[in-house]
Amino acid sequence: MTDRGLITDAQNTWCPGCGNFVIQFALRDAIQSVIDSGIERERIVLVTGIGCHAKMADYLNVNSFYSIHGRTVPVATAIKMARPDLTVICCAGDGDAYAEGLDHLVFAAKRNSDITVIVHNNRVYGLTTGQYTPTSPLGFRGRSTPGGTREEPFNPLEIMLSSGATYVARGCTRRKKNLEKVIGEGIRHRGFAFIDVLQVCASYFNLSDVYDRHVYELGEGHREDNFSGAFEKAREWDYNSESPISIGIFYRTLRPTLEERMEKPPGQIMNRPALITKILESRT
Ligand SMILES: Cc1ncc(C[n+]2csc(CCOP(=O)(O)OP(=O)(O)O)c2C)c(N)n1
Ligand code: SF4
């Protein structure tokens, strides 16, 4: 791999017009600004699932770990627990994070694991050529549903707010500047940062026109510390009908992270070597 900055020279096989390119450039710029603020590149780790989104591990020149489909979040959680000094970023697919891996996403939010999860939500299984996912709209016609789905989609922002995520944002690949901002703020956030990215899949679900018509940025009047306001805003669009779609930071708060609590359980101070010793002892 030749170092040409943060983009590798691996051959890129995303389809022309794929929204993954926009996420790649937004993430590259966000990572660069984190590096400029003093975090060494060697201390940044990218974890991906399996899917088109997962090729980010090949295309971004940071330490990376290709995990398995549906297990992106637990791998990232484990890396952060073992090495709290690392900045851990996940690129997950919507099939990956919202279907097979949903329980992991919910528990990472509940635990406030200090990782950043970017979901490439193209609302379809891209790599396996067009099956529906939990955020595909009712009636979506794809490989596994030629007659149209009979299921309502769910709203991942509502799930994440209910699960205790301390940073909840939505971006869109039709708005690169805003996307770079919500990703950068997510990486800097201390605690579980969740970013749902409405990503255009040029080959199996091209919603460019819909997003261009409906997406707007949350304004100055939106208060990020207001949980019920964030919930109400998240419910404005149900991932189904054509209505205004807000992007930006819906909610942000601070509470102790999982790693902080593992270091210092209530009533006792336990440093990491002592904790590892205890785990090893309990196995024998
Ligand atoms: C454990 C496991 N389950 C299922 C698969 C098959 N599989 C690979 S990629 C994929 C779907 C990917 O969709 P998504 O996560 O939305 O990513 P995208 O390709 O859209 O970026 C599936 C079902 C697998 N490889 N491993
Ligand atoms: S199938 Fe869709 S998500 Fe996958 S590379 Fe092509 S356009 Fe992108």
Ligand SMILES: [Mg+2]
């Ligand atoms: Mg997908």
